[in-house]
Amino acid sequence: MAGIFSFICSCCGKRHEGSPSFGMKAPDPFLEQSTEIRSKGHLGDDLCHYEDEDGVHYFIRVTLEIPIHGIEDGFLWGVWVSLSKKSYDDYIETYNQSEIDSVYFGWLCNYLPYYKKTYALACDVYPQSHKQRPYIILHEVDNDLYDDFKNGISIEKAQEIAEFCMHG
Ligand SMILES: [Zn+2]
Numbered sequence: 001m002a003g004i005f006s007f008i009c010s011c012c013g014k015r016h017e018g019s020p021s022f023g024m025k026a027p028d029p030f031l032e033q034s035t036e037i038r039s040k041g042h043l044g045d046d047l048c049h050y051e052d053e054d055g056v057h058y059f060i061r062v063t064l065e066i067p068i069h070g071i072e073d074g075f076l077w078g079v080w081v082s083l084s085k086k087s088y089d090d091y092i093e094t095y096n097q098s099e100i101d102s103v104y105f106g107w108l109c110n111y112l113p114y115y116k117k118t119y120a121l122a123c124d125v126y127p128q129s130h131k132q133r134p135y136i137i138l139h140e141v142d143n144d145l146y147d148d149f150k151n152g153i154s155i156e157k158a159q160e161i162a163e164f165c166m167h168g
Pocket of ligand 1: 009010011012013014016163166167
């Protein structure tokens with residue numbers, strides 16, 4: 001039976017319980033915009049858009065789960081992906097439906113801590129019913145985050161990443 005993740009932190013000495021979960025507050029491209037562009041755009045808990053000289057950019061918040069060997073719940077990242085306008089509109093339109101079978105193409109739009117390169121990885125986005133955040137499946141690529149997504153990580157590595165995220 002798969003266990004529950006828990007460890008004594010080598011940084012703060014406390015016990016951290018439950019599988020790690022870290023959320024990114026905004027898509028990184030949004031944070032890189034000027035105050036003016038950001039103020040005319042929108043950043044909420046689940047949706048974000050802004051307009052620059054290239055047009056309007058659309059983002060939604062999703063989850064990326066990295067399996068932890070022998071542990072029931074994976075290491076959960078709350079991340080932002082960019083979508084086409086068509087997918088973004090469809091996501092909003094179907095948000096309250098109980099059955100959703102859409103799949104969107106997206107680009108991961110965060111620089112995650114610990115990993116070397118996570119920005120602009122391609123993925124498929126699976127919206128969920130009952131207003132659960134969509135999850136993503138990364139496309140195969142030569143990348144350390146993809147390797148962990150595909151193969152899972154040891155409990156020791158999960159602890160190492162969690163400590164890095166919590167305490168720098
Ligand atoms: Zn700690």
